[in-house]
Amino acid sequence: MMNLTQITNGEIDELISLIRHNYGYDFGDYARASFQRRVLRCMDQAGIRSFFDLKYELTNDQTFFNWFLQNLTVNVTEMFRDPMFYKSLRTTIIPILASYPTIKIWHAGCATGEEVLSMAILLQEAGLLERSRLYGTDLNPANLERARQGIVPMQYMKDYTYNYIQSGGKNDFSTYYTARYDHAIFNKELRRNIVFSQHNLVTDQVFNEFQLVCCRNVLIYFNRQLQNQVCRLLTDSLAPLGYLAIGMKESLIFTDVRQQFDVTDSVCRIYRRKT
Amino acid sequence: MAPFDIIAIGGSAGSIPIVSELLEALPSTFQYAVIIVLHRLRNVYSEMNRVLTTSDKGTYVHEPDDKEVIQPNSIYLAPQNYHLLIEADRCFSLDYSELVNYSRPSIDVTFESLASVYGSRVLAVLLSGANDDGALGMEAILSNGGQAIVQDPATAAYAAMPRAALERNPTALVLSPDGIIKFLSITT
Structure with a gap:
């Protein structure tokens, strides 16, 4: 630059x-x-x-x-970024989510939706997608427009396939999408329970109650004060005993909400709301 | 008083053995912070900080979390798959934006950020590597009054990176790895 x-x-x-x-x-x-x-x-x-x-x-x-x-705004995202995080979701978190009649998950600051698609794949493989509702929100309307299309540039699919396998994926990754020219279109069935809508973490409020909130690599763009404010919003959006996942180099240490959580996975930064 | 608050080391292909030697050569009482930016694989579990940590001398290498405050007498390694920036209040800010010079972390990004916050209190060290990351960042550091050392390309496993840095910054000091070690070992 x-x-x-x-x-x-x-x-x-x-x-x-x-x-x-x-x-x-x-x-x-x-x-x-x-x-x-x-x-x-x-x-x-x-x-x-x-x-x-x-x-x-x-x-x-x-x-x-x-x-x-x-x-x-930074709109960079990847499917199955940090495969060990997704592995932790598969082995530790999803079996617990399975006990809820309806599973509600919020991806806050989802950019173009690659992490939401990754989550849908995990839920599909656990047989839970049918009774899950995934909400992907971003402040950027153009991102949401792209996310709704379920289209990912083909050039990244090699990396994403690698990540998927590292995350413990057992299927042939290519069964989840159709390759068209230089793009991959993810299957409609995978996307049927995903809703993308605009939400600004800085100015908007709680809009639902979730069993899992993923807000990974979003807090890094905020100063400490705003991180604190947003973490309160994320906490208030969680059901008691719900999970919060943040980026692997993000921390709740500087926030007021840290005492409201138990650490479920200290490396992958997955926390569970106490009550 | 120490001449620097920060020594920033950038390296790519062929630089890791030299980084290890440099860290071992640091005097145990150094008062600056060392920030290492290496080009590394993304999405692969890595224990690079442990590789670089030498237990016998207690050079503990730490990958900082976002917004962690920079402390003297500490060695930091840029976490993989993030750019490492520095805020005006001297804490780290991570950034997951587009690759720069095909790299994340990019050496240019960290060097430029250090230049704007630390001005003349930065020493940049650029080692072996196969692309031209670091050259622009070094220019920013020099033009803000900082100092710069480039590994002698003749001693580098991959000469492209030091060579590009020297083309852009002919005033940078050129030293062999042994020369850099001597320089650092007398800088506290």
């Missing part, structure tokens, strides 16, 4: 307040280091040389803002 365009901390503040005022998205408590990097990356991609030009475009061009929002 170009590191020659510089942008000051004060300009970042100004940008955040412009976006909040004009469009209602609040990036004030996002982690500054990565947020600043994203802003510079967007400017570089759009060929915008100065902060003034950036403000001008954001103020006057809604289409540009939509593009900016899509690229400002």
Whole structure:
């Protein structure tokens, strides 16, 4: 990335307040280091040389803002990222979820939905997909549009197949999708109990009660204060004895909710709400 | 007072044996933090931090969690499959965005972030590797007043990375692995 365009901390503040005022998205408590990097990356991609030009475009061009929002947030995701996490779900968590008449799972900040699809595969293989409801939410409408299509670029399928096998998958992974040109379309039956909808972890509230909430590698983009606030929202969205899964390098240590959880898997960062 | 708050070591193919030697050579009383960024496989369970930890000298290598505060006299290894950034209040921030130079963690990303937070208080060390990651980051560190050492390409198992860094940063100090070890062993 170009590191020659510089942008000051004060300009970042100004940008955040412009976006909040004009469009209602609040990036004030996002982690500054990565947020600043994203802003510079967007400017570089759009060929915008100065902060003034950036403000001008954001103020006057809604289409540009939509593009900016899509690229400002990190939308990278993988199927079966951290295979040992999925293995832990298979062996430890899913057998317990099986005791519920209806299993409700929330993927908070799901980007383009690859982790939701991975979960659907686990539930299918455990014979539980029929009575499961999976909710994938993201603040970014373009991500959700892609997620609903169930389409994944073919170039990643080799990695995903490897991850799937490492996670303890026993089937032929290719039975879950149809290859079309350079894309893989995941089977409709797999996606029948998934709902994708817009939800902003910073400004929106609890909308249901879940047995499992997955919010992996989302908290890293927030500062400590916002991490704390979001963790409270995630905790309030869990049924008693429900599970919370965060990224393998994320931690509840800095949050107020840490005492409300028992550690189920310390390596894979799976926690169980006490009551 | 120590001349640096941070020594950042970037390495790729062919660098791991040298990183081990450098860590062993650190004086036990060093007051800076060491941050190591290595190109590693993703989605493979890795115990690289244990590989680099030498029990006899107590050089404990730790993969930080997100938002962990950087402490002096500590050695950190960038976790696999994340970029490692540094916040203004001197804690780590992890980032799972697109690969940079085909890499995550990318050395450029960490070096650039260190340059903006630590200014002249950073020493960057770039070792053997097969792509050009680290060259831009080293430029950022030098232009913010920090210092830089590049492994002599003639001594590197893969010369492309040190060579690219030198092309971009001709003022960086060029040293053999032994030279780097000597430099670090007298820096507390």
